[in-house]
Amino acid sequence: MNRLNQLFQTKKENLLSIYFTAGYPSLNTTVDIAEALEKAGADFLEVGFPYSDPVADGPTIQDSSQQALENGMTLNVLFEELKELRKLVTIPIILMGYCNPMVQYGVERFCKTAAEVGVDGVIVPDLPMYEYENLYKDTFAKYGLSNIFLVTPQTSEERIRKIDGLSNSFIYLLSSSSITGGSLNVSDAVEGYYQRVKTMELNNPLIIGFGISDNKTFSKACEYANGAIVGSAFVKYLGSRADYLEGIGEFIQGIKG
Amino acid sequence: MKYGVNEQGYYGDFGGAYIPEMLYPNVEELRQQYLNIINDADFKAEFNQLLKDYVGRPSPLYHAKRYSEKYGCNIFLKREDLNHTGSHKINNAIGQILLAERLGKKRIIAETGAGQHGVATATVCALKGIECVVYMGEIDIQRQAPNVARMKMLGATVVPATSGSKTLKDATNEAMRDWIANPVDTHYIIGSVVGPYPYPEMVAQFQSIISQETKKQLLAHTGKELPEYVMACVGGGSNAMGMFYHFLDDEGVKLIAVEAAGKGVDSGHSAATTALGKEGVLHGSRTILMQTEDGQVVEPYSISAGLDYPGIGPQHAHLHKINRAKYVSITDEESLQAGLLLSQTEGIIPAIESAHALAYLEKMQFQKDDNVVICLSGRGDKDLDTYIKYFGY
Known part of the structure; x- marks a missing residue:
């Protein structure tokens, strides 16, 4: 059982996860940002490993990825940082990134190194279920890493059940079918979809992401799920001021209310 | 077909559908429906009718006599340059617009590099009265102003x-990203044999008309259906796949795919994917792509915008890996010289893309009875500025 599973056993509501891109706004900031986020009350973290062509992301995260790559961020650099980070940070860490950098690193080597430096789960938006199940599942399991799947308003009930069966930490519920960084317009349709998934009584906890940027959207998401993820809004915040470490507590308070 | 796709969308080790969940319903809808639709008699009738009356097919297979003499063999040019809109791209655009119509889609999106696929897509959208949005790199918009204007004139938003x-x-x-945000009403017309399954297969099938016609035409010219060599240029690889398609199982036919070496394979300014790339994932499929050691996609370079792509279609990656086709490369300069030579020996100014395939003739040895088919994928009008600058006319 990894840190994620332990977290979900002890805390079942209002979980807050924060995403940030490793290497942004500058190199060697991952540890400081993660430490500040834990201190401010984030329940778990998603650390993005940057990719040149992030199709599931909007301009905010793409720009931060571009900047991170220019700053020299690579998986090797990130794993070194995470080694340090684990000495200081105890909350669960999820790596988020795209297939190609992982494939180049070597999937087995990626999982092994990630587990060694204290990573608990991985989100790879462009890794399809078929490929995961047939090629990578055993490797992920061997190193105790959770693979986290996305579910959208268009995902069929049958497919959600299948995803539930393949998941072993939580399911990432997209607030809308869009790229990251949009604004969440909590319409009746979105609420209907949250409700529909909620009533399926899945085995895995649900965490809502995409478009969560303030207390209002966070609270709404928490009515239907165990918690929510803030990504683009936090990345935008990091780029907005030079002394970003100072204001992280305030930022988190603003989300939690 | 021995070299065809399996049920999971793979050609050997390559292909698949590496897409975010947000695209799954769109791609799944296509996967489930496209075969039924394109095998439907009504679809086939309309597709063939449009190819004949609107595109001008069959495109001629021209025996280039003076050109043949120069190389000491029989060279046949498959004249895709004579198609409406000036290249093979229209074959796929027609197929996909008819498919989109039958899927009930109200809006079309497409990507384009040089603008050829964008123009083909804008054309078929005008033909059908369907909204068209074409995404084009800001830098390409500057480089390819005439094609941007063509798309706008055809009613597309660029x-x-x-x-x-x-x-x-x-x-x-x-x-x-647009398709992610508009999953229900929009169809994405991908212009090459790339992207998540079923795109590579679907586009190859629409382009396979090229080799289907070639076999019949070659029989009429030579009394034989099969040539010794079939050649085509490769960016993503749609004209090459169309040109190879019906020859794949004829193992005696040597298939040659010509990539763009740019300023030289090792110059750091190249698009020679099989020479420089490694296996990985790009734009939804497992294939060969140019990338850094960390798996970041490398920006390719070629004088020919249509070959300026960091990957190749997954079926090409497979044909390369198992050596069914030979992948070679030609530099900017070699291609421009080949374009000039064809212009002055046959009176045909080829697209610089197609000129890459022609240029490889210089590096081959032929028997005098060899029949060689080359796909002349597009015409050179769009490249006149580049030719003019290079040759100083």
């Missing part, structure tokens, strides 16, 4: 891709 390197791969990313 949206600049301002992210990343602002070229074809970024236009592709932007189109995918």
